[in-house]
Structures are given as structure tokens and as C-alpha cells.
Amino acid sequence: MIRLTNEAFDPGALLTAFCADRTETGAVASFTGLCRAEAGAAQTLELEAYPGFTESAIAEIAEAAKTRFALQDYEIVHRVGVIAPGEPIVFVATAASHRRAAFEACDQLMDYLKSRAPFWKKEHGPDGARWIEPTTQDKADAERWDKPAGA
Amino acid sequence: MIRLTNEAFDPGALLTAFCADRTETGAVASFTGLCRAEAGAAQTLELEAYPGFTESAIAEIAEAAKTRFALQDYEIVHRVGVIAPGEPIVFVATAASHRRAAFEACDQLMDYLKSRAPFWKKEHGPDGARWIEPTTQDKADAERWDKPAGA
Amino acid sequence: MCQVLLFGRLADVAGWRERRLDPAPATLFGLRDLLSAEDAQLGEALAAPGVQAALEKAIVRGDRPLPHGCEVAFLPPMSGG
Amino acid sequence: MCQVLLFGRLADVAGWRERRLDPAPATLFGLRDLLSAEDAQLGEALAAPGVQAALEKAIVRGDRPLPHGCEVAFLPPMSGG
Numbered sequence: 001m002i003r004l005t006n007e008a009f010d011p012g013a014l015l016t017a018f019c020a021d022r023t024e025t026g027a028v029a030s031f032t033g034l035c036r037a038e039a040g041a042a043q044t045l046e047l048e049a050y051p052g053f054t055e056s057a058i059a060e061i062a063e064a065a066k067t068r069f070a071l072q073d074y075e076i077v078h079r080v081g082v083i084a085p086g087e088p089i090v091f092v093a094t095a096a097s098h099r100r101a102a103f104e105a106c107d108q109l110m111d112y113l114k115s116r117a118p119f120w121k122k123e124h125g126p127d128g129a130r131w132i133e134p135t136t137q138d139k140a141d142a143e144r145w146d147k148p149a150g151a
Numbered sequence: 152m153i154r155l156t157n158e159a160f161d162p163g164a165l166l167t168a169f170c171a172d173r174t175e176t177g178a179v180a181s182f183t184g185l186c187r188a189e190a191g192a193a194q195t196l197e198l199e200a201y202p203g204f205t206e207s208a209i210a211e212i213a214e215a216a217k218t219r220f221a222l223q224d225y226e227i228v229h230r231v232g233v234i235a236p237g238e239p240i241v242f243v244a245t246a247a248s249h250r251r252a253a254f255e256a257c258d259q260l261m262d263y264l265k266s267r268a269p270f271w272k273k274e275h276g277p278d279g280a281r282w283i284e285p286t287t288q289d290k291a292d293a294e295r296w297d298k299p300a301g302a
Numbered sequence: 303m304c305q306v307l308l309f310g311r312l313a314d315v316a317g318w319r320e321r322r323l324d325p326a327p328a329t330l331f332g333l334r335d336l337l338s339a340e341d342a343q344l345g346e347a348l349a350a351p352g353v354q355a356a357l358e359k360a361i362v363r364g365d366r367p368l369p370h371g372c373e374v375a376f377l378p379p380m381s382g383g
Numbered sequence: 384m385c386q387v388l389l390f391g392r393l394a395d396v397a398g399w400r401e402r403r404l405d406p407a408p409a410t411l412f413g414l415r416d417l418l419s420a421e422d423a424q425l426g427e428a429l430a431a432p433g434v435q436a437a438l439e440k441a442i443v444r445g446d447r448p449l450p451h452g453c454e455v456a457f458l459p460p461m462s463g464g
Contacts, residue, residue, distance in 0.1 A: 011170055015181070016163025023188040023237040029257075030166070030181045031250065033383070037174040047383065048309055050375060053359040078383050086174040090383050099182065099265070100292065103258050106180075110250055114382040120310030121381035131311045132381045141251065184464070198464065199390055201456060204440040229464050241464050265463040271391030272462035282392045283462045 001074075002058050004049050006081040011091045018075050018093045025072055027102035030093040031110050037085035045083040046122040046129075054118045061112045069105035071096050076109065078119070115142040152225075153206050153213060157232045162242045169226050169244045176223055178253035181244040182261050188236035196234040197273040197280075205229075205269045212263045220256035222247050227260065229270070266293040304368050306333065307375040315347045330355055331365040333374060352379035385449050387414070388456040396428045411436055412446040414455060433460035 011032040019028055035045050062074055073095040083089055092109045096102040121132040162183040170179055186196050213225055224246040234240055243260050247253040272283040304326035313319040316337075327333045334355075338345025347353070354361050356375040357368070368374065385407035394400040397418075408414045415436075419426025428434070435442050437456040438449070449455065 010167055011179070012163040012165070012167025014163070015166045015183070016161055019162055019183055019185065019239065021237065022185055024190070025185050026187045028162070028183040028185065030183075031254070032166070032170055032179040032181070033250065034170065034173055034176050034179065036177045036248070039175070050307070050309060050356070050359070050377070053356060053375070056359065086172065088170065097187070099184065099261055103182070103254070103261075107254050110254075114250070116380065117383050118377065118380045119383045120378065121383075122310075131314075131378075133379055201388070201390060201437070201440070201458070204437060204456070207440065267461065268464050269458065269461045270464045271459065272464075273391075282395075282459075284460055 002055050002062060002076045002078075004051065004054060004078050004080050006079075008087050009077055009079065009091070011088050014075065014077060014091050015093060018073070018095070022072075022095065025095045025097070027096050027099040028093060029099070029102040029106040030091065031106050032088050033090040033110070033114075035083045035085050035087050035089055041125055043085070043126065044124045045089065046124060047078075047080045047083065047089070048120040048122075049078070049080045050118055057118050058113070061117075062109060065094075065105045065108055069094070069096060069101040069108075071101065071105050074105070074109070076113070078113070078117075080119070111141040111144065153209050153227045153229075155200050155202065155205060155229050155231050157230075159238050160228055160230065160242070162239050165226060165228060165242050166244060169224070169246070173223075173246065176246045176248070178247050178250040179244060180250070180253040180257040181242065182257050183239050184241040184261070184265075186234045186236050186238050186240055192276055194236070194277065195275045196240070197275060198229075198231045198234065198240070199271040199273075200229070200231045201269055208269050209264070212268075213260060216245075216256045216259055220245070220247065220252040220259075222252065222256050225256070225260070227264070229264070229268075231270070262292040262295065303371055304333070305371075305373045306337070307373065309375065310378040310381070312344070312347050312353070312376050312378050316341060316344045326368055326370075329365050329367055330357065330362065330374065333368060334376075347378075348376055350378070353377065384452055385414070386452075386454045387418070388454065390456065391459040391462070393425070393428050393434070393457050393459050397422060397425045407449055407451075410446050410448055411438065411443065411455065414449060415457075428459075429457055431459070434458065 015030055071094050075093045077091045079089050092106055094102045094105040122129050222245050226244045228242045230240050243257055245253045245256040273280050303324040306321045308316050327336050354377045384405040387402045389397050408417050435458045
């Protein structure tokens with residue numbers, strides 16, 4: 001399931017629901033990205049998506065990861081709009097028989113979401129607002145997955 | 152925080168509490184290990200710990216990971232006693248400024264917990280009960296972390 | 303007729319996010335030229351490296367005819383989430 | 384006096400998990416010999432590869448004197464969680 005939301009969400013409630021009624025899942029990995037205050041350097045974050053387009057782009061990546069890592073299930077919830085420090089921005093959970101697949105799929109999905117997913121991000125800080133582009137580290141992280149599996 | 156419990160627990164409630172009031176944490180990774188039914192091959196799992204000894208052994212590993220990955224915080228909850236299919240066995244959460252550290256620390260803690268932590272595990276299946284030892288894969292996973300960082 | 307959407311800093315530069323053009327130019331390049339002629343700053347921003355166009359929510363490269371009633375979006379480099 | 388704890392399959396083999404010995408042998412090896420003399424199957428299980436002893440919740444290798452009132456545990460190979 002992939003969902004964009006304007007409202008604050010509780011990652012724990014999502015994890016509870018995601019883990020429920022699983023008798024053949026051994027491993028659930030999750031990642032929650034939170035908005036950092038950066039000691040006052042960033043006050044709020046503003047995220048814009050292109051509804052329809054953004055979910056499709058994420059779904060393409062997520063379905064490829066599902067196949068690659070033989071996932072049983074995944075869930076991706078991404079906040080849009082104005083986000084205050086301490087609030088969750090993104091939640092990703094993956095379910096698999098064994099933990100390596102769950103971890104690697106979750107890690108890969110986050111790398112794609114952070115560097116390549118169609119969001120536009122503005123940081124509102126004490127010196128005004130600025131648009132953010134992916135960091136060099138984010139790009140390098142995402143490129144780790146571009147080689148074929150096992151290479 | 153490290154805790155052993157005889158009672159079923161909700162990983163989502165733990166994640167909610169772990170994420171609360173964090174304004175300088177960018178990344179929370181979590182892992183939930185669930186008891187698999189294995190299509191009837193395993194009916195319940197029975198886990199024994201040595202109270203005091205087991206928590207200390209885990210704490211030593213967790214504190215080393217906290218230093219190695221510059222974690223802000225971690226939480227480890229491990230079930231003991233009789234565990235039914237679908238129930239959570241273990242929950243690990245890690246908090247860091249950035250996601251790579253949170254993921255790697257969570258992954259490492261799970262590798263140690265699965266292969267080296269002082270638990271004794273009995274599987275009760277249709278053909279009776281048997282004591283489990285770490286799989287070769289579990290041992291290999293844990294050994295990935297034995298080399299010094301960056302090697 | 304077509305619906306034009308701007309995202310990220312393109313919307314900030316233009317001062318609008320969504321606009322209905324009726325009549326609309328026949329092609330994507332015609333639309334970009336029209337927007338650039340009306341607003342030189344937006345024209346410059348649209349020509350910046352990494353700006354992409356989407357027609358009916360799919361990225362397109364090069365020129366395309368614009369069907370009646372279509373949705374065109376101009377997307378600056380994506381920030382990631 | 385000392386408190387003896389068995390874990391995992393050692394407890395299954397012995398049929399007990401915890402036992403108070405009073406008086407207790409003076410050393411860890413003395414304790415192991417006593418338990419093995421009483422129960423040959425437990426003796427064999429204690430001698431199996433990977434079985435470790437802990438004194439006051441700390442793993443010890445080799446023989447040790449047993450202080451009065453101490454806790455000794457015998458631990459078969461750990462399964463992990």
C-alpha cells in the first residue's frame with residue numbers, strides 16, 4: 001500500500017496494523033524518517049507531490065523491490081504539506097520470510113524515496129525558505145542498487 | 152533500553168513511544184521478528200533466557216553498536232516463554248541523525264541477537280520438541296560485523 | 303484547452319501553480335514558448351537543467367502534440383522525500 | 384552452599400532447572416564431578432562441546448573456587464533469539 005497524506009501520522013499505529021495476522025512472516029523491517037529541527041536551522045519542512053504521478057512512480061519502484069527481494073508485503077506512507085520538527089515524514093515497512101530480505105528491501109526503498117521520488121522539498125528556516133535537492137550521499141546511496149542483484 | 156518479557160507485546164506501541172519527542176532524530180529503523188507457523192511444521196516456540204546474564208550480554212553488544220554507529224538511542228525487547236505463530240519474538244529500534252547508521256545498527260543488532268545472544272530455543276512441532284541452534288546463515292550474518300569498520 | 307501545472311520552485315517563480323489555457327497551443331514546445339514569452343523569468347526557469355515535462359502524468363522527452371483537455375506538468379529536479 | 388542452574392537441553396536431560404547444594408563442593412570442577420557422578424547422562428551432556436559455565440552470571444573458563452552462597456549456571460550452546 002502506498003499513501004500520501006497531508007495529516008500527521010503515527011508510525012507505530014501503522015506498524016501494529018502491518019504486523020497483524022501474519023503467521024508466515026518471520027521478518028518486518030521498518031523505517032521512519034522524522035523532521036529534524038537541526039538546532040533551529042530548519043523550522044519546518046514543506047513537501048509537495050504531484051498526486052497520481054508521485055504514487056505511480058513510487059509503486060513502480062516498490063513493485064520492483066517486491067519482486068527482487070521476494071517480499072510478502074510492503075507499506076509506504078509519505079507526508080506532504082507543512083511538517084514540523086519531530087513529525088514523521090515517511091514510513092516504510094517490508095515483510096518477508098527472513099530478515100535479510102526485509103532489511104535490504106526497506107533500505108533500498110528508502111534510498112529511492114530520499115533521492116529519486118517525485119517530491120519537491122522546501123526548508124523554512126530562520127533565514128527564509130530554500131528548495132532542497134538530493135545530497136551527493138543520497139544519490140550515491142540510491143546508486144548502490146542500480147547494479148544487478150549479486151553483482 | 153533492553154527488556155525481556157514473558158508477555159505478548161505490540162511492536163507498534165513500542166515504535167510510537169520510541170519515536171515520541173524526537174526533534175533531532177532524522178532516522179528510526181526498526182525490526183520485528185515474528186514467530187512463523189511454517190505451514191504447521193512449527194506449532195509454538197519456547198525461548199529461555201538467563202535473567203540478568205542475558206540482558207547484560209545484549210547490553211554489551213548494544214552499547215558497542217551505539218558507539219560504532221553514533222546512535223542517539225536504541226530499544227530492544229525480547230520475548231521469552233512460549234510463543235505462538237504470528238506473535239512478535241523480538242523488537243529492535245535504533246535512532247540516529249541519518250538513515251544509514253540507523254539501518255546498519257539495527258541490522259547488526261539483529262544479527263547478534265539471532266546468532267549469539269544467550270537464549271535457548273525449543274520448537275514444538277507435530278513431531279515433538281527440538282532444541283534449535285543458530286543456522287549457518289545466522290552465523291555468517293553475524294560474522295559480517297566482526298571486521299573493523301571500513302575494512 | 304489544457305491544464306498546466308507547475309511544481310516546486312517553478313511555481314514560486316511564476317507565482318501560480320495551476321492554470322487553464324483555452325485555447326491551448328497545439329504542441330508541448332508551443333506551450334513552453336508561450337509561457338516563456340509571457341514571463342521571461344519562468345522561461346528561464348523552464349529552460350534550466352533537469353526540468354522535465356509530464357503529459358497526462360507521464361514524463362515525456364522532446365515535443366508532443368497536446369490533445370484537447372490534457373494535463374501538462376513542468377517538474378523541476380526532484381528533491382526526494 | 385551454592386545455587387546451581389541448568390539451561391536448555393541440560394535441564395531437559397537432568398529433569399531439574401535449579402537446585403540448592405548445601406554443603407557445596409569447593410570448586411567448579413568439583414561441582415561438575417559431583418553432578419556427573421550422580422547422573423551419568425547429565426555428566427555426558429555437561430561434557431559436550433560448547434557447554435559453558437557461568438559463576439555469578441559471568442562466563443568462566445577453567446576451574447574456580449566456589450564462594451559460599453554463589454550462583455553457578457551451566458549453559459549449552461546458545462540458540463540466539
